[in-house]
Amino acid sequence: MAEDFNMENMLDIFLYESSQLLESLENTVLEKKDEDCFDEPAIDEIFRAMHTIKGSSAIMMYENITKVSHKLEDIFYYIRESHPDNVPHLELVEHVLDVSDFITGELDKIRDGGDPDGDESGIVEELDEFLTQIKSGIEKAGEELPPENKYEEPSQFYIAPAGGGSVKYYKASIYFREDTEMSNIRAYTSVYALKEIVDDMEYMPDDIISNENSADTIIEDGFHMLIKCKHSREEIIDAIGDTSGMERVEVNECSQKEFEMGFHEPDQEPIVIELDDKEKEKKEEKKIKTEPVPGDYVVKGKETGKGKKLAKNQSKSGPKQSYISVNIEKMDSLMDMIGELVIAEAVVLQNPDLKVPGLDLTNFQKAASQLSKITTELQDVIMSMRMMPLTNTFQKMNRIVFDVSRKLGKDIGLDVIGENTEVDKNIIEHISDPLMHLIRNSVDHGIESKEERIAAGKNPRGKITLQAKNEGGKVYVIVKDDGKGLNKHVIYEKAKKNGLVGDRPITDFTDKEIYQFITYPGFSTKEQVTEYSGRGVGMDVVVKNIQAIGGKLEIDSIEGAGSEMTLKIPLTLAIINGIVMLVGNSTFVIETNAIKEFVRFSKEMLVREPGGEEYMMLRGECYPFIRLNQRFHLAPPETAEGGDGEEGIVVVLEHEDEFICVYIDELIGEQEIVVKPIPSYIKKVQGLSGCTQLGDGSIALILDIAGLISGNERR
Amino acid sequence: MAEENLEELEALEAASDEDAQKGKYMTFQIGEECYGIAISYVNEIINNIPAIAAVPEVDDYIKGLINIRGKIVPVVDVKVRFGQEPFEYTDRTCVIVIDVKSTMVGLIVEKVAEVITVDEKEIIPPPSLNQTSNGKEKYVFGLVRVGEDVKLLLNPERLIGDEALD
Numbered sequence: 001m002a003e004d005f006n007m008e009n010m011l012d013i014f015l016y017e018s019s020q021l022l023e024s025l026e027n028t029v030l031e032k033k034d035e036d037c038f039d040e041p042a043i044d045e046i047f048r049a050m051h052t053i054k055g056s057s058a059i060m061m062y063e064n065i066t067k068v069s070h071k072l073e074d075i076f077y078y079i080r081e082s083h084p085d086n087v088p089h090l091e092l093v094e095h096v097l098d099v100s101d102f103i104t105g106e107l108d109k110i111r112d113g114g115d116p117d118g119d120e121s122g123i124v125e126e127l128d129e130f131l132t133q134i135k136s137g138i139e140k141a142g143e144e145l146p147p148e149n150k151y152e153e154p155s156q157f158y159i160a161p162a163g164g165g166s167v168k169y170y171k172a173s174i175y176f177r178e179d180t181e182m183s184n185i186r187a188y189t190s191v192y193a194l195k196e197i198v199d200d201m202e203y204m205p206d207d208i209i210s211n212e213n214s215a216d217t218i219i220e221d222g223f224h225m226l227i228k229c230k231h232s233r234e235e236i237i238d239a240i241g242d243t244s245g246m247e248r249v250e251v252n253e254c255s256q257k258e259f260e261m262g263f264h265e266p267d268q269e270p271i272v273i274e275l276d277d278k279e280k281e282k283k284e285e286k287k288i289k290t291e292p293v294p295g296d297y298v299v300k301g302k303e304t305g306k307g308k309k310l311a312k313n314q315s316k317s318g319p320k321q322s323y324i325s326v327n328i329e330k331m332d333s334l335m336d337m338i339g340e341l342v343i344a345e346a347v348v349l350q351n352p353d354l355k356v357p358g359l360d361l362t363n364f365q366k367a368a369s370q371l372s373k374i375t376t377e378l379q380d381v382i383m384s385m386r387m388m389p390l391t392n393t394f395q396k397m398n399r400i401v402f403d404v405s406r407k408l409g410k411d412i413g414l415d416v417i418g419e420n421t422e423v424d425k426n427i428i429e430h431i432s433d434p435l436m437h438l439i440r441n442s443v444d445h446g447i448e449s450k451e452e453r454i455a456a457g458k459n460p461r462g463k464i465t466l467q468a469k470n471e472g473g474k475v476y477v478i479v480k481d482d483g484k485g486l487n488k489h490v491i492y493e494k495a496k497k498n499g500l501v502g503d504r505p506i507t508d509f510t511d512k513e514i515y516q517f518i519t520y521p522g523f524s525t526k527e528q529v530t531e532y533s534g535r536g537v538g539m540d541v542v543v544k545n546i547q548a549i550g551g552k553l554e555i556d557s558i559e560g561a562g563s564e565m566t567l568k569i570p571l572t573l574a575i576i577n578g579i580v581m582l583v584g585n586s587t588f589v590i591e592t593n594a595i596k597e598f599v600r601f602s603k604e605m606l607v608r609e610p611g612g613e614e615y616m617m618l619r620g621e622c623y624p625f626i627r628l629n630q631r632f633h634l635a636p637p638e639t640a641e642g643g644d645g646e647e648g649i650v651v652v653l654e655h656e657d658e659f660i661c662v663y664i665d666e667l668i669g670e671q672e673i674v675v676k677p678i679p680s681y682i683k684k685v686q687g688l689s690g691c692t693q694l695g696d697g698s699i700a701l702i703l704d705i706a707g708l709i710s711g712n713e714r715r
Numbered sequence: 716m717a718e719e720n721l722e723e724l725e726a727l728e729a730a731s732d733e734d735a736q737k738g739k740y741m742t743f744q745i746g747e748e749c750y751g752i753a754i755s756y757v758n759e760i761i762n763n764i765p766a767i768a769a770v771p772e773v774d775d776y777i778k779g780l781i782n783i784r785g786k787i788v789p790v791v792d793v794k795v796r797f798g799q800e801p802f803e804y805t806d807r808t809c810v811i812v813i814d815v816k817s818t819m820v821g822l823i824v825e826k827v828a829e830v831i832t833v834d835e836k837e838i839i840p841p842p843s844l845n846q847t848s849n850g851k852e853k854y855v856f857g858l859v860r861v862g863e864d865v866k867l868l869l870n871p872e873r874l875i876g877d878e879a880l881d
Contacts, residue, residue: 340785586769632771678770679780681789681818681875685772691780691787699768699780699787 014056015107016325021049022100022107023392029100030398033093034413038079046096047076053103064120065106071127072099075134084134095130097399098123167199169258170227170236172251176219187223190240197239198229226258328425331386338375338382339674343693345375346671350696379672387422390468390477393432394419397439397466404443405462412447412462421468423475427569430549431477434542438479438565439464441539446483446563456560458482470571477567486557488514495520515555515563519543550689552656552706568656578673578692580700581651582666584634587700589673589692590662594705596652601663605650616650616661623652624712627663631687631708655705660712662703675702686711738833740859742866743811743824745794746802751831751859751868752813752822759783760827761810781810781821788812790821791875797854813871820875831866833859838868 028042038046050073057065072095079087102123106116174190188208194201203225205214227236233251240249349368354361394416405412423431447453447462454460465480492506495517506514521540543553550570557563578589599605599618606625607615614625628634651662673692678685678701689704740751741760761783767790769779776796780787790810795801802825810821838857856870 343785586771634769634771676787679787679789679819681820682770682773682777682780685770688770691768693782693785693787697782698766699782701768701770 011060011110014060015111018053018056018103019107021053022104023395025049026097026100026399027395029093029096030395030402033090033402035089037085037087037089038092040080043076043080047073047080050076050099062106062110062116064116064118065103068099068102068120068123068127071124071131072096075127075131078131078135087134091130095127097402098126167228167230167256168232169254169256170225170229170233170251171254171258172225172227172236172240172249173222174225174240174249175222175247177247178219187218190223191225194225194227194236194239197231197235198227200228202226226254331382331425335382335386338378342375342379342672342674345371346694347697352696376672383424386425388425388428389420389422390428391419393428393435394466394468396432397435400436400439401443401464404440405447408444409449410443410447410462411450411460412443412464415463415465417465417467418469419466421470421475423569423571427475427549427571430545431551431567431569434545434553434567435466435477435479437539437542438567439466442479442481442483442563442565446481446485448484452484456484475569475571477569478564479567480562480564482562485559485561485563486515486518486555487559488557491515491517512554512556515557518555519553550704576673576675577670578702579651579670580668580673580694581649581664582668583628583632583664586632586634587668587694587698588628588664589671589700589702590651590653590705591702592670594653594655596654596659598667599650599652599661601648601650618652618661621659623659623661624709625650625661625663626708626712628703629663629665631711653705653708655709658709660705660709662708673700673702738835740831740833740866740868741811742828742831743809744826744828745797745824746799749828749864749866750793750824750855751833751866752811752871752874753868754830756813756815756871758812758814758819761812761821763806764804764808764810764823778823783812783821786819788819788821790823792823793874794823794825796874813875815871815875818875822874831859831861833861833868841867 025046028045032038032042050069054066054069054073057063057069075092075095078084102118102120106118109116109118174187176187187203191201191203191208203223205217205223208214208218208223229236231239233253236251237249240251349372354364398414398416401412401414442464443462447464448456448458450460453462459482463482465478467476467478467480469476469478488511489506491514492501492509495501495514498520500517500520501509519539519542521538546553546567546569552568554566554568555563556566577592579592579595580587580589582588605617607617607622609615614627616623616625648663648665649667651664653660653662671694673694675690676692678688678691687704687707688701689707690702692700692702694700736753736755739754741754741757742749742751744750761781765781765783767779767781770777770789776792778790778792778795781790782788792801804823807826809824809827811824811827812819812821838859841855841858854869854873855867856873857868859866859868
C-alpha cells in the first residue's frame with residue numbers, strides 16, 4: 001500500500017494538513033487568549049499540532065519549519081509536564097501566533113512553488129529565551145543540558161496512559177535483504193501500519209524518515225521496534241505485513257522494564273552479533289548522535305493512532321464526519337457542466353418540435369418531469385457542496401481584533417454569532433477582505449481608547465459583535481461595535497467640502513444617507529492614516545467588492561453608542577429562479593423572489609406628473625412606474641399598435657422594502673437560469689446584473705432590481 | 716503615446732511568434748474598403764449571423780451579445796465603429812470572432828474575403844492627416860498593396876478598445 005510514496009501527493013497532503021492544523025491551533029489560542037493560562041486540552045492540542053507539523057515538515061525536508069515547530073513543541077512539552085505557574089500567558093499566545101504566522105508564511109511559499117527560505121533563527125531564539133524564562137523559576141541554570149534531554153525520560157510513557165486490559169510488551173525486529181532500496185521507507189510503512197494497533201511504540205533508528213542514511217543502518221543491523229499493545233504476537237506480525245525486501249521478522253515478548261529502557265542501554269539483546277567491532281562502535285556513535293528528542297516518541301508519523309487514543313481518553317466525541325478535499329477547479333467545472341445541463345434540459349423540454357399539434361406527449365411528459373426532478377436535485381447537491389460555513393472567515397477576524405487591539409493598546413473583545421451560517425464558496429472569498437476592513441475600522445476608529453471609554457462611563461473593555469444570519473434568501477453579516485459611533489455633522493461637512501451634497505442642507509438627508517457618504521472614494525473623516533487603516537483599501541473598495549457579488553452595505557450608527565455595518569449578500573450567485581419576459585424585441589429575466597405580483601395594465605391606474613414622471617396607483621398605494629422600453633431606449637415592438645402598450649403587464653418588484661412597478665410587454669414563463677456575467681467588454685449598465693442563455697439558445701438579460709430602483713430615484 | 720507604440724509592437728511580435736501564422740492576414744470587406752486583421756487574433760468565423768441580443772444603454776457600435784456554443788460574446792459592428800452608416804445584415808454578413816488579450820469580441824463585417832500573406836517590409840504606414848478617413852486612421856496601422864487593391868491593416872486592440880482611453 002504505502003509503497004509508492006508519491007512526493008507530489010505528499011506535498012499536497014502536507015500543505016493541507018499543516019494549514020488545517022495551524023488554523024485550528026490559531027482558533028484554540030485565540031479562544032483561550034483571555035484566560036490566565038491554557039487548559040490541558042489546549043496545551044495538548046498545540047503540542048500535538050506542533051509535533052505533527054514538525055514530523056511532516058521533517059519528512060518534506062523543510063528544515064526551518066521543523067526547527068520552529070520543534071521549539072514551540074518543546075515549550076508546550078515543558079508546560080504540560082511541569083505545569084509551571086509563572087507563564088506570562090499573553091506572551092505565550094503571541095509566541096504561538098508568531099510561530100503559526102511564520103509557518104503559514106512558509107507554507108504559502110511552498111504552495112507558490114518556491115522554497116521555504118524564511119529565516120527561523122529569530123523566532124527560535126525568542127522561543128529559547130521564553131523557555132528559559134519560564135523554566136528559571138523551577139530549575140537552576142547549573143545544568144548545561146539542552147532542554148530536550150531534560151524530559152527525555154518521561155517521554156517514553158507520557159503519551160499513552162496505559163489503558164485497561166493486559167498490556168504486553170514486545171520487541172520486534174525487521175531485517176531487510178541487502179539489496180533492498182529505501183529500506184527506511186519500507187520500515188516506516190510497517191511503523192505506520194503498527195500505529196493502528198499499538199498503544200505506544202518506539203523504534204530505532206528513530207530518524208528513518210528524515211535521515212536517508214538510516215536506510216544503510218537498517219540494512220546493516222535491522223530495524224528494531226519496542227511495542228506496547230494489547231494484541232498478540234501474531235497480530236503484530238500481521239500488521240507488519242510482508243513488504244517486499246523483508247528478509248525476516250522477529251517479534252518477541254519482553255518485559256515492561258525493557259520497554260521502558262528503550263534503546264538507550266547498549267547492553268540490549270545481542271542483535272548486533274554479526275557486526276564487527278568497528279561497525280558496532282559506529283553504530284553506538286550514531287545512537288548517541290541521534291539521541292531522541294521528546295517529540296519523536298509521541299506519534300512517529302501520522303496522527304491516526306493518536307486521534308483514536310484521544311477519542312478514547314476524552315469524553316467529548318462528536319459525531320464523526322468524514323471529508324475529502326476536492327480541487328476547487330473540479331467543483332467549478334462540475335458547476336458549469338450542471339449549468340449547461342440545465343440549459344440543455346430546457347432546450348429539449350421546450351423544443352419547438354414538440355409543439356406540433358396532435359402529438360401525444362403523455363409518456364414524454366412523464367419522462368420529462370422525472371428528468372426535471374433529477375436535474376433540480378443535482379443542482380441542489382452541487383449548491384450545497386459549494387456552501388461553506390463562515391466559521392473560518394470569522395475566525396480570521398478574531399485574529400485581527402487581537403492583533404490590532406493589542407498594537408493600539410485597546411482592550412477589545414469579539415463576540416461571534418452565527419458563524420455556522422453557510423454561504424457559497426465564491427462569496428466567502430469575496431467578503432473576507434471587506435469584512436477584515438470593517439473590523440479593522442471598528443477596532444481602529446470605532447472603539448475609543450480605554451481612558452475615553454471610562455470618561456464616557458462605558459465599560460473600559462470595548463466590544464465588537466460579528467454576526468451572520470440568513471434572511472430571505474440573503475445572508476446578513478453584521479459588524480457592530482460599541483464605540484463612539486459616526487458623527488453625522490462631521491461627515492456632512494466633509495461631504496460638502498468634497499462637493500457631494502451641493503447646496504442641500506443637512507436636514508435634507510436621512511441619517512443613513514449621510515452615513516453612506518463614507519463609502520465614497522477618498523472619503524475619510526479620520527485625518528491621520530494609521531497602520532491598520534488607509535492601506536489603500538477604503539470604504540469605497542469595500543463597497544465595490546460587495547457590489548461585485550450583488551451585495552450591499554448598510555451603515556447605521558448612534559453617536560456615542562456605536563455603529564453597525566450590515567453586509568447584505570446573496571446566498572448564491574450561480575443558478576436562480578427567474579421569470580422570463582419580453583420587452584420590445586428583447587428578452588429579460590427577473591429573479592422570481594423579487595416579484596411581488598403581476599397586474600394587468602390599465603390606464604386608470606397611471607398617474608402622470610407634469611414633469612413626465614409616472615406613478616402607479618395600486619390598492620391605494622402609489623408606486624414609481626418604469627417603462628422598461630423607455631428606460632433602456634428600446635425600439636417599440638413591431639407588433640404593438642399605437643405603441644402605448646395598452647396590452648402590457650405590470651410587474652411589481654420589491655427590493656429592500658422598496659417597491660417599483662415595471663411595465664413589460666409579455667410574459668414568457670418561469671425558468672431556472674444560470675447566471676453568467678455580461679462580458680466585461682460591455683461596460684456596466686445600470687439595471688442589468690448579468691445575462692443568461694435561454695432554452696432556445698438565445699440570450700436574455702437579467703434585471704437588477706436594486707439598480708432599477710436607484711436609477712429611478714436619481715432621475 | 717510611446718506606450719501605445721510599444722503595445723503595438725508587442726502585438727505585432729505576438730502575432731509573428733507563430734511561424735505558420737506569420738504575415739497572414741484575414742481580409743474582409745466593409746463598405747468600399749478591404750481591411751485585414753492578423754490571423755493570430757482570429758478565433759473563428761461564423762457565417763450565418765446568429766440572433767443578437769441587444770444590450771441597452773451601450774455605445775451604438777456594440778450590437779449586443781451572441782451565444783457561441785454556450786459562450787456569451789459581445790459583437791461590434793465594425794462599420795458603425797468606423798463612423799459609417801450602418802448596413803443591413805444579409806446572409807453574407809459574417810462575424811469574425813477575435814481574441815484580444817483574452818477578451819473575446821465578435822466583429823460584424825459585410826463579407827469575409829480571403830487570407831493574404833504580407834511581407835512585413837511591404838507594409839506602408841498610413842498617411843497622416845487624412846481628412847476624409849472618418850476616424851479610420853485610428854484603427855489602421857498600415858497599408859499593403861495586393862495586386863490592384865490596397866488593404867488596410869487593422870490594429871485589433873484599438874478596434875475594440877475604449878475610445879475614452881485613447
